[in-house]
Amino acid sequence: MAISNRSAxxxxxxxxxxxxxxxxxxxxxxxxxxxxxxAEATTLSDATKRRVVVATxxxxxGLPSMLWLIPWVSLYFTDPTQPSSLTEGxxxxxxxxxxxxxxxxxxxARVDPVPSLTAPIQGEALxxxxxxxxxxxxxxxxxxxxxxxxxxxxxxGLRIEEFWWDSANRPLPADSQRLREPxxxxxxxDIVLRTPRSPDMARNSYKFSHANGSARTQLLSSTSDQ
Numbered sequence: 001m002a003i004s005n006r007s008a009x010x011x012x013x014x015x016x017x018x019x020x021x022x023x024x025x026x027x028x029x030x031x032x033x034x035x036x037x038x039a040e041a042t043t044l045s046d047a048t049k050r051r052v053v054v055a056t057x058x059x060x061x062g063l064p065s066m067l068w069l070i071p072w073v074s075l076y077f078t079d080p081t082q083p084s085s086l087t088e089g090x091x092x093x094x095x096x097x098x099x100x101x102x103x104x105x106x107x108x109a110r111v112d113p114v115p116s117l118t119a120p121i122q123g124e125a126l127x128x129x130x131x132x133x134x135x136x137x138x139x140x141x142x143x144x145x146x147x148x149x150x151x152x153x154x155x156x157g158l159r160i161e162e163f164w165w166d167s168a169n170r171p172l173p174a175d176s177q178r179l180r181e182p183x184x185x186x187x188x189x190d191i192v193l194r195t196p197r198s199p200d201m202a203r204n205s206y207k208f209s210h211a212n213g214s215a216r217t218q219l220l221s222s223t224s225d226q
């Protein structure tokens with residue numbers, strides 16, 4: 001607390017505190033001096049309030065944002081040549097994986113990576129087929145054709161269309177079917193056609209094609225033929 005000279009107003013002309021109401025020297029009552037509130041003090045108070053508001057906003061808004069950004073920042077500064085915890089976990093999982101056809105790998109062996117996919121053939125494909133097996137099942141003529149991919153690339157959407165005519169070469173209802181999955185090189189599949197039986201059926205033919213072009217056919221005696 002500051003000391004202020006009250007000689008002009010204090011009875012004994014001694015120095016007393018500015019806000020004292022009783023002189024400590026002569027023990028006379030005096031009128032205390034009230035310090036006016038200055039504009040500087042008001043401004044300081046407003047500035048303090050603003051600081052409090054800003055600090056509160058930083059804590060409420062800024063801190064969660066910083067916590068959210070920490071994982072992304074750490075990824076940005078991570079050395080890609082060093083194994084991450086995710087990679088290490090994957091390797092651990094691979095080491096303990098138990099496999100597939102043919103049995104189980106020894107624990108500790110790594111699972112071989114999945115080979116990259118080969119793009120399907122474009123243009124003409126070479127398809128081998130076995131002589132169609134035709135059976136009459138009730139009111140339906142069921143034709144089963146065994147096909148083999150003789151091309152060097154997968155065949156996507158292999159399709160067989162069947163055509164029937166009567167004795168006057170008039171077209172009759174027929175069927176067409178497509179393989180849903182690509183036929184890999186040297187793989188074999190069966191395509192089954194079902195056509196309504198008609199007494200007018202005289203002859204038929206087949207057309208082979210695929211999603212990316214036409215197909216050239218080769219009659220095989222067995223699926224082991226190349």
